[in-house]
Amino acid sequence: MSVIVELTIPSAAFELGRILRVKGATQLTLETMVPLGGKPTPFVRIRNDARETFERSVREHPSVNEINLVNTHDDESLYALNWEPSDSSLLRRILDLDAALLGATATADTWGLELRFPTHAALSTFQDYYLEEDIEVSIERIYNLTKPDAGPWYGLTGPQRETLTYAVETGYYSLPRQISTQELASTFDISDQAVTERLRRGISTLVLNTLLIDEKED
Template sequence: MAVIVELTVPADAFELGQILRVEGATKITLETMVPLGGRPIPFVRVHNGTRNAFEETVRDHPTVTELTLVNSHDGERLYALDWDSSGASLLQTILGLGGVLLSATGTTDTWSLELRFPTHDALSEFQEYYIDQNIQVSIKHIYNPTKPDAGPWFGLSPTQRETLIHAVESGYYSLPREISTQELADAFDVSDQAITERLRRGISALVQNTLLVDPEQD
């Protein structure tokens, strides 16, 4: 059965922490990782950072091919990072064991990661790796939150996941609501009925694969 682990790792022990170096109160959030040509391309959001210093530091890293500013809004910037991830590393070990990086947030000193491994044995192999490498990993939580066949995103399709994330980040579920159903539909070039159905199916999948899981199955 799949297992999810939440942990923290020193920034200098994690390759994205080595590349995306920040200072002060700057925080980095990994938005998603898109596999292109066999290489994971991270989209990262930078909060409260100094643009010029950050971009210069990242582009100077020897593994970085390109850093592209995707958009900027209200003091936050979204970048696409093209880099050479082929070297032996913490992330490559995770991916090699069938792990999925569900979320990652970094600061000056540490990165908080949420990882999903296909089995407890894979997680044990990962633990053996970082112990052998003398990486100071702090485990926060380990749990089996979903049905075994739910997939890495709790049963959501990529489209459902993207829509739900955009809806939450845009304030669709805020009180008062900050974006209308039609505006949300326009963002995905579909009808308001289609977007409502997509949200309904996505929420249903989340509930069925998390809240309705029989604890005895874990």
């Protein structure tokens, strides 16, 4: 099962971050990574008021062969970076694990990356790598993809989503329980049995459309 990870990392902690350093409050966005000529080519978007210093800084980096302006739109410019990533770079490790870079934004000090790993095992290998290399990575969020045809809200109906959300928020699943089944049922003007069944079906739907995707496909 694919797993998506959102993380932050210091700009100086990985090669691409050191190359694409920005100054001040300017934000840089990595639009995509395209494999051209056997190597990943970053397409980077930055505000025009930072273009001059950005271009100069990138061109001076020894790993960069060329930086090309692709287009400008409104107050932003898009660049393609021709560079030589080292075999030991964090980005190379990510690509070797068949992970996809879904998005990235950078400030002067940090990068926020959104990565999709093909399996949890690949993610675990990546975590072993950055811990062993003593790279400071902060995991913000990890989540699985849902079943493609599940629709919005992981396949839950409106009443199921509303009831489950209210049950969690009011402590129905807390220990000790903060709201009774009768009180929960009264809130939605249904019977005790109906609210219990609605919760059961909602939880079952959530599990089937998230945790059990691989088992169902097999």
